[in-house]
Amino acid sequence: MRTVFLLPALLASLPLTGCAAAVVGTAGAAALTSVQEKTMGEALDDATASNEIKAKLLNESGAKYGEVDVEVSNGLVLLSGRVNAPEDRTYAEGIAWSSSRTQDVANEIRIEAPGGFMSNLSDEIITGRVRARLIGSSKVKSVNFNIETYGGVVYLMGIARDTEELRRAAEEASIVGGVNQVVSYVRVRDEAGRAVEPVTTQTPAPTYQPAPDASYTTEPLTELHGASYDTGSR
Numbered sequence: 001m002r003t004v005f006l007l008p009a010l011l012a013s014l015p016l017t018g019c020a021a022a023v024v025g026t027a028g029a030a031a032l033t034s035v036q037e038k039t040m041g042e043a044l045d046d047a048t049a050s051n052e053i054k055a056k057l058l059n060e061s062g063a064k065y066g067e068v069d070v071e072v073s074n075g076l077v078l079l080s081g082r083v084n085a086p087e088d089r090t091y092a093e094g095i096a097w098s099s100s101r102t103q104d105v106a107n108e109i110r111i112e113a114p115g116g117f118m119s120n121l122s123d124e125i126i127t128g129r130v131r132a133r134l135i136g137s138s139k140v141k142s143v144n145f146n147i148e149t150y151g152g153v154v155y156l157m158g159i160a161r162d163t164e165e166l167r168r169a170a171e172e173a174s175i176v177g178g179v180n181q182v183v184s185y186v187r188v189r190d191e192a193g194r195a196v197e198p199v200t201t202q203t204p205a206p207t208y209q210p211a212p213d214a215s216y217t218t219e220p221l222t223e224l225h226g227a228s229y230d231t232g233s234r
Contacts, residue, residue, distance in 0.1 A: 046072040049101035053077065056095045064088050067114055070096070071146050073157040075103030078185055080148050080155055082110050106185055108155060115151070123149040126178045130154055133172040140169045145186065147173070152180035160186050170227070184227045 050072040057065040065088070068081040077096045083089050089109045096105045115123075127149045134142035144165075145158040154173045160166040166186045173182045 042074055045101050046074065049075075049077065049099045052099050052101075053096050056098065057092060060091075060095070065092060067120075068092055068109060069148055069150075071148060071155075071157050072101070073146060073185070074159060074187060075101060076157070076185060076187070077102050077105045078108065078148070078155060078157055079105065080108040080150050082112050082115060082150070084111070084113065086111055108150075108153075108183065110150065119151070122178065123151070126152065126154065126176060129176045130173045130179070133176055134169060137168060137172050140165055140172060145169055149179075152178055154179050154182045156182065156184045156186050158186050159189050161189055163188055181228060 050070050053070045053072075057068055057070070064083060068079060068083060071078040071080075077099070079092055079096055083092065089107065089111060092109060093105055093107045096102055096107075127147050130147050130149070131142065134140045134145055134147075141161065144160060145156055148155045148157075154176075156169060156173060160169065166184065166188060169186065170182050170184050173179060
C-alpha cells in the first residue's frame, strides 16, 4: 500500500520483502479492526491477499510492476498505477485472480510511461488532502476508507456504514484541489457482508454501490468499473 498509517519506523527499518510486508500488513489489519467496519477475519484476509498479490507482481518483475498498487477490501482487488504494455496489464490482472481470497478484480492500471518522482509526489499530496477531508468530516468514518491517487484520479475503497456515508466520502474527495475524478469502489456494510453467489448466466447484483448505469462484472480478466464522480471545473 502506498499510504501507510501504522508503524512508520518499522517500515523504514525493514527490507521490502514479501515476508516483511506480510508481518506489517497483518499487524496493521489487526490493529485497525476494532474501529473499522470489518471483522477481524475480513481484515486479515484482505491484508493477506494484498501482500500475496504484491509479492507475486514484484517477484515477476519489479521493473514492470514497480508502479502498480494493490488494495483489497472484502475480496475486491483494486489494481491501479502504470505499466508499459497492455500485456503487462492483463498479466497483472491474472495474478490478482490467482489469490484464493479474490472475489472481484477492478483493473484501473494505465498503459503509460512511469510517472516519475514529481508526478508520484503530486498524487501523494492529493491523497493526503483527501484523507484530511475525510478525517475532518463529521459524516464520514475515515478509517473505513482506503485512498489511492494516480494522475489526479482518486480511487476510494472500503466499507461504508450506509449509502449516505458512501456519497459523502466521494463528495469530500471531489472538492480537493488537483482532483480530476473520483472513482468509488466503496461497498455498503450490509451488502459487503453477503455471501458471494456462484457465477451464472445472469448478471448478479453488484457487491459494491455503483452510480446509475455503472457497469460491473464478476468474470475474471474483464473490466470492473467503479462509480465515477465528476469534480467539475476548477
